Amino acid sequence: MGVAFVAHCLLNQNSKVGDGAHCAGVYSPVVDVLRDKGWRIEQMPCPELAFTGLNRFWAVKEQLDTAAYRRHCERLAEAVAAAISVRVKKGEDVVIVGVEGSPSMGVTITSSDPLRGGRPEWPEGTAEHVSGEGILVEEIREALAKRGIGFPRVAGETHAIPGHDEAVQRAGLESALEG
Amino acid sequence: MKPDARSFRIALVADRYVNPPPDGLDAVAVAAQTGWGVMQLPADDYPPEVAEPLLAEVAEQAEEFWRHGYGFVLVGERAGLAEALARVGVPVPDGITPQTSAQLAGFLGGRPAPRAGWDTGQTAG
Numbered sequence: 001m002g003v004a005f006v007a008h009c010l011l012n013q014n015s016k017v018g019d020g021a022h023c024a025g026v027y028s029p030v031v032d033v034l035r036d037k038g039w040r041i042e043q044m045p046c047p048e049l050a051f052t053g054l055n056r057f058w059a060v061k062e063q064l065d066t067a068a069y070r071r072h073c074e075r076l077a078e079a080v081a082a083a084i085s086v087r088v089k090k091g092e093d094v095v096i097v098g099v100e101g102s103p104s105m106g107v108t109i110t111s112s113d114p115l116r117g118g119r120p121e122w123p124e125g126t127a128e129h130v131s132g133e134g135i136l137v138e139e140i141r142e143a144l145a146k147r148g149i150g151f152p153r154v155a156g157e158t159h160a161i162p163g164h165d166e167a168v169q170r171a172g173l174e175s176a177l178e179g
Numbered sequence: 180m181k182p183d184a185r186s187f188r189i190a191l192v193a194d195r196y197v198n199p200p201p202d203g204l205d206a207v208a209v210a211a212q213t214g215w216g217v218m219q220l221p222a223d224d225y226p227p228e229v230a231e232p233l234l235a236e237v238a239e240q241a242e243e244f245w246r247h248g249y250g251f252v253l254v255g256e257r258a259g260l261a262e263a264l265a266r267v268g269v270p271v272p273d274g275i276t277p278q279t280s281a282q283l284a285g286f287l288g289g290r291p292a293p294r295a296g297w298d299t300g301q302t303a304g
Binding site: 012023026042 | 236
C-alpha cells in the first residue's frame with residue numbers, strides 16, 4: 001500500500017477545460033483501481049484552473065509555458081513536494097497519477113506544437129501529442145530533486161489519447177502501483 | 180465529440196472521508212454515485228507548514244468555481260479552511276458531517292441547482 005498523488009481532475013471533472021469533462025465529477029476508472037489496491041488518494045491542485053480559469057481554451061505546452069505560469073506551477077509544486085516529502089519520510093510508497101496528453105499534467109505524454117497560437121482554429125488531430133511531461137509535473141520533479149527525493153513512479157489517465165482503452169489504462173496504473 | 184458531462188457541483192471533502200478507515204464512509208464513492216466532484220482537504224497528519232499552502236491552493240481554486248456559480252458543499256471539517264476561504268472572499272459552504280453514505284447521498288441530492296449550468300446558457304465558466 002502507498003499514496004497516489006492524483007491529478008485534480010480525476011476527482012473533479014468540473015476543473016476540465018470546456019468540453020473536456022468525461023463524467024459528472026469523479027473519474028471512477030482510476031479511483032476504483034486505487035481503492036481495489038488499497039492506496040491512499042492525495043489530490044494535487046489543478047494548475048490550469050487557477051491560472052487560466054474555467055473559460056480557458058485547450059492549449060499546448062508552448063502556449064502555457066510562460067515565466068508567470070512556470071512561477072505559478074513552481075508554487076504548486078513546492079506544496080505538492082512538501083506533502084510527498086512527508087509521505088516518503090514515513091516510508092510510504094508514492095506514485096503520481098497524471099493525465100496523458102495534458103500540457104500541465106502529462107506524465108509520459110504531453111502536448112507540444114511550437115507553431116500553435118493566434119486564432120484558436122486547428123484541425124482535430126493528434127499531432128501535438130509527444131513524449132514528455134507537462135509543466136507542473138516537470139516542476140514537481142525539480143521540487144523533489146531539491147529535497148533529495150527521487151521522482152516517484154507514474155501512471156496516466158489516457159482519455160485524451162487516441163485509441164484510449166480503459167483496460168490498457170488500468171493495466172498501466174496497476175503496473176505503476178505494483179512497482 | 181461527446182458533450183461535456185460536468186455537474187457544476189463540488190464537495191470540499193475532509194481527508195478522512197476521502198481515505199476512510201475500514202468500514203468508514205467513502206465520500207468519493209458517494210460523490211461518484213450522485214454526480215459531484217471532489218476537492219480533497221489536506222490530511223490531518225500534515226504539519227501546518229505543509230497543510231497551509233495546500234489549503235491556500237484549495238481556496239484559490241474554490242474561488243474560481245465560486246465566482247462562476249458552481250455549487251459547493253463541505254463534507255466534514257478541516258482546521259484552517261475557514262481562514263483560507265476568507266482570505267479569498269469565499270464563505271464556508273453549507274456542510275455535513277455524515278455518519279452514513281445514505282445520509283451524505285441525501286444531503287447532496289437535496290442541494291439546490293447551482294447557478295452555473297449548460298441549461299442556464301452559461302459555458303463551463
